Amino acid sequence: MKLQRFFALLTLICILFSMGLKAQEGYVPTQENLDNREWFQDNKFGLFVHWGVYSIMAGGGDEGIAEWIMERKDIPIVQYEKLPPTFNPTQFDPAEWVSMVKKAGMRYITITSKHHDGFAMFDSKISDYNVVDATPYGKDVIGMLKAECDKQGVKLFFYHSQLVRHHPDYFPHGRTGKGIKDRSTGGDWDTYIDYMNTQLTELLTQYGEVGGIWFDGMWDKPDADWRLDETYALIHKLQPGALIGSNHHKMPFPGEDFMMFERDLPGENSMGFNNTGITDEVPLEMCETMNGSWGFNIIDQDYKSVERLIHTMVRAAGYGANFLLNTGPMSNGKIQPENVDTLMAIGNWLETYGTSIYGTRKGAVKPQEWGALTTKGSTVYVHVLDPGEGSVEIEGFLPKVKSARFFDDDSKVEIKVKKGKSGMVLTVPKEKVKPIDTIVVLTLR
Numbered sequence: 001m002k003l004q005r006f007f008a009l010l011t012l013i014c015i016l017f018s019m020g021l022k023a024q025e026g027y028v029p030t031q032e033n034l035d036n037r038e039w040f041q042d043n044k045f046g047l048f049v050h051w052g053v054y055s056i057m058a059g060g061g062d063e064g065i066a067e068w069i070m071e072r073k074d075i076p077i078v079q080y081e082k083l084p085p086t087f088n089p090t091q092f093d094p095a096e097w098v099s100m101v102k103k104a105g106m107r108y109i110t111i112t113s114k115h116h117d118g119f120a121m122f123d124s125k126i127s128d129y130n131v132v133d134a135t136p137y138g139k140d141v142i143g144m145l146k147a148e149c150d151k152q153g154v155k156l157f158f159y160h161s162q163l164v165r166h167h168p169d170y171f172p173h174g175r176t177g178k179g180i181k182d183r184s185t186g187g188d189w190d191t192y193i194d195y196m197n198t199q200l201t202e203l204l205t206q207y208g209e210v211g212g213i214w215f216d217g218m219w220d221k222p223d224a225d226w227r228l229d230e231t232y233a234l235i236h237k238l239q240p241g242a243l244i245g246s247n248h249h250k251m252p253f254p255g256e257d258f259m260m261f262e263r264d265l266p267g268e269n270s271m272g273f274n275n276t277g278i279t280d281e282v283p284l285e286m287c288e289t290m291n292g293s294w295g296f297n298i299i300d301q302d303y304k305s306v307e308r309l310i311h312t313m314v315r316a317a318g319y320g321a322n323f324l325l326n327t328g329p330m331s332n333g334k335i336q337p338e339n340v341d342t343l344m345a346i347g348n349w350l351e352t353y354g355t356s357i358y359g360t361r362k363g364a365v366k367p368q369e370w371g372a373l374t375t376k377g378s379t380v381y382v383h384v385l386d387p388g389e390g391s392v393e394i395e396g397f398l399p400k401v402k403s404a405r406f407f408d409d410d411s412k413v414e415i416k417v418k419k420g421k422s423g424m425v426l427t428v429p430k431e432k433v434k435p436i437d438t439i440v441v442l443t444l445r
Contacts, residue, residue, distance in 0.1 A: 024228070024229045024232040024233055024236075024253075024254045024255030025229065025254050026254075027232070027236070027254050027255045029236075029257065030236075030240040030241065032240050032241035033236070033240055033241050033242075033243065033257060035241070036211070036212075036241045036242075036243055036257075037243065037257060037258070037282070037283050039155075040108075040211075040243060040258065040283050040285075040322065041283045041320070041322070041361065042358060042359045043107035043108060043322075043358065044107070044313075044317060044322050044323065044357050044358055044359075044360070045104075045105055045106050045107060045313065045322065045323050045325070045350070045357070045358075046106050046107060046108040046109060046110060046157075046285075046322060046323070046324045046325070047101050047104070047106045047108075047109045047110070047324070047325060047326075047327065047343075048110050048111075048159075048287050048294075048324045048325060048326035048327070049109060049110065049111040049112065049326070049327060049328075049329065050066070050067050050112050050115070050159075050294040050295040050296075050326060050327075050328045051111065051112055051121065051141075051295070051296075051328065051329045052067065052112060052115050052117065052119055052121060052295065053083040053084050053087045053117070053119050053135075053331075054066055054067050054068075054069050054070070054083070054115070054117060054295050055295055055296040055328065055329065055330060055331040056083055056086055056087060056331045057069050057083070058296055058297060058298035058299075058330075058331070065293070065297065066293045066294060066295030066296055066297045066328055067112075067115050067116070067117075067294050067295035067328075068116070070116070070117050070165060070177075070180065071116070071165065071176050071177045071179075071180070074179035074180055074181070075180065076180060076181055076182045077165070077166055077180065077182050077183065078182055080117065080166070081129075083119075084119065084129070084131075084134035084135050085134065085135065085136065086136075087131070087135045087136075087137060087331060088135060088136045088137045089137055089141070089329075089331060089332055089333030090137070090332065090333065091332045091333040091334050092141060092144075092329075092332075092333025092334075093333070094141075094144045094145045094147070094148035094149075095148050095151075095152075097109075097145065097148070097335065098145070098148045098149055098151075098152045098154050099152065100335065100340060100343060100344075101154055101343075102152060102154065103343070103344060103347045104343035104344065104346055104347040104350075105346065105347045105350030105351070105354060106154075106325075106343075106347075107154065107155065108154060108155040108156070108157060108211055109145070109149065109154060109155070109156050109157065110156075110157040110158070110159055110211075110214050110324060111142065111145065111156065111157075111158065111159060112159045112161075113142055113158040113159060113160050113203055114160055114161050114164070114199065115159075115161050116161045116163045116164065116165055116176075116177075116216075116217060117164075117165060117166060118161075118164035118165060118166030118167055119131075119134075119166070120199065121141055121142055122140055122141070122142035122143065122202070122203060122206070122207075123140040123142075123143060123202075123206065124199055124202055125202060126195060126198045126199060126202070127195075127199075129166065142158075142203075142207065143206070143207060146207040146208065146210075150208065155210075155211035156207075156210055156211055157210065157211040157212045157213070157214055157243075158203050158210060158212075158213055158214065159214040159216060160196075160199075160200065160203070160213055160214065160215055160216075161215075161216050161217045162196065162215055162216065162217040162218050162220075162226065163176070163216070163217030163218075163220040163221075164192075164196075164217075165177045165180060165183065167187075167192055167195060168184035168187050169184070169187035169188050169189065169191040169192035169195065170184075170187065170189075170192050171184055171185075171186060171187030171188075171189065171192075172189075172221075174220030174221040174224075175219075175220055175221070176220050189224065189225070190227075193226070193227050193230075193231070196231070197227075197230070197231055197234055200213065200231065200234065200235065201234065201238065204235060204238040204239050204242070205238060209239065209241065209242075210239060210242055211242065211243060212242045212243030212244060212245065212257065212258075213235055213242060213243075213244050213245075214245055214247070214260070215244070215245065215246040215247065215248075216246070216247040217247075218246060218247075218248040219247075219248055219249060219273075222248075228253060228255065229254075229255065232244055232253075232254075232255030232256070233255070236255070242257075243257040243258050243283075244256050244257050244258075245257065245258040245259065245260050245285065246260070247260055247262055249262070249273045249274060249275070249276060250276055251276050251277060251279060252279055252281065252282055256282065257282055257283075258282050258283040258284065258285055259278075259279055259282050259283070259284050259285070260284075260285045260286070260287065260324075261274050261284070261285070261286040261287075261321070262274060262286075262287055263286075263287065263288055263289065264286065265286055265312070265315055265316055265319060265321070265367070266278045266284050266286065266316075266319040266320075266321050267319070267366070278319070283320075283321075283322070284319065284320055284321035284322065285321055285322040285323075285324055286312075286316050286321050286322070286323060286324065287324040287325075287326060288304075288309070288312055288323070288324070288325055288326065289304075289326045290303055290304055290309070290325065290326060290327060290338075290339050290342055291303045291304065293328060294326055294328055295328040296328035296329060296330050296331070296336065297328065303338055303342070304342075306342055306345040306346060306349075306436075307435070307436050309325065309342065309346060310346060310349055310436055310437065311385050311436070311437070313325075313346075313357065314357070314367075314371070314372050314374075314383045314385065314437060315367040315371075315372050315385075317357050317360055317362075317372065317374045318362060318363050318366065318367040318371075318372025318373055318374055318383070319362055319366060319367060319372075320361050320362030321362075325343075325346075327339045327343075349436065349437075353407065353437065353439060355376075356374055356381035356383065356407065356439050356441075357374065359376055360374035360375055360376045360381065361374070361375050361376070362374070362375070363375055363380070364380070364396075364397055364399070365394060365395065365396050365397050368394075368395075369386060370384060370385065370386050370387070370388065370392045370393075370394075371383040371384045371385035371386065371392070371437070372385070373394075373397070378443060378444045378445075379441060379442065379443055379444070380399065380441075380442040380444060381407070381439055381440070381441060381442075382394070382426060382439065382440040382441075382442060383437050383438075383439055384426070384428055384433075384437070384438040384439070384440065385436075385437055387428040387433050387438060390427065390428055390429060390430060391425055391426065391427050391428065392425065392426045392428060393418060393423055393424075393425050394423050394424045394425075394426070395418075395422060395423040396422070396423055397423050397424050398417065398421060398422075398423060398424060399424075399442065399444050400444060400445040401415060401442050401443070401444060401445070402443045402444060402445045403441075403442070403443045404426070404440060404441070404442050404443075405440070405441050406432055406438070406439070406440060406441070407439035407440065407441050408432075408434065408439070411432075413426055413427065413428075413440050414426070414427040415427070426440055428440075
């Protein structure tokens, strides 16, 4: 077994160092990549999955602490290493997961291949610190999920943490994890980046075509030499169609194929770290939790309502952004039932109103208090989330309208031009208001 692993690792290293990698400063996406960007923007809705050995500890007493419990509780590495031998998700059923995703109206999954604790949820050859070699379960959950995604026609993306508190060569340490007393006191940064790139090579060569890589953790050491050009060139060489995004809270760097916003709509900054602009150069995505936690947290019962989550999805689409909605599976491999119920309710709504979301692009004006616009060719969907006193004023929106009708019953909508021609006014009678979203369909000339 060890000899097989040695030769597999040797092969991966040869791939890394024989490809003649070029910097991404002059990156030109392939047609396959551009096609995948269009696919990404068309399909709008995905499931984010934060799952790892931290789910065993199920929160540790604080909201949002789940996947951060090693850092928040200053758990020594030698103690944290006792978790994998107790991780045995015998109820993990990838077919059940993917079927749920499809029923929810989701078109892709982004799952944590490795989080900040450094534990790989895939069959890594360069390290035994992975779900196959270090747990009694002994199965490659990423491989199992990818096979089922392929079977059911769902794209799979890999979240991959650049910050790893477990690896001795992640040194000098960054801004987090300072209380973990047995972290290394020395190390070689380039060796660490080589290690990360080798694990990325494994992910991109072991499971067939993937949707892309969702990076996180650069913010821990914002001034470090992450060798991004090399890493991005590696990914685009191995899988030219794969999309790269990074949760670094900055404008996209050369080589990145989509821009993400963590728990904020594009251009908003309620979290305090999404203080960048919005680009039109690449697709956009925002991610959000169903409660206050990313990983499974047994005490966090502060679930967002179905209405609130649909409103967020609609507003995100109004900005032209995808909506990546998170769940934290339990340590036994099951999705918590509260999350399943929420996803099924969203799926039911999308069965009726999905045409106003899928395949659309951003509206002519950004989302407002009343709602948002989504567009598809000569059709504009006006999503009235707050009808106020029965009329909706859309500032700065004066299209040439051929027809205006309510989505649900195709009845005519009264529209007027605001005084001074500064915008449009839609009349929304009380009897036409729907519980979540009253949609008006405008056909333009």
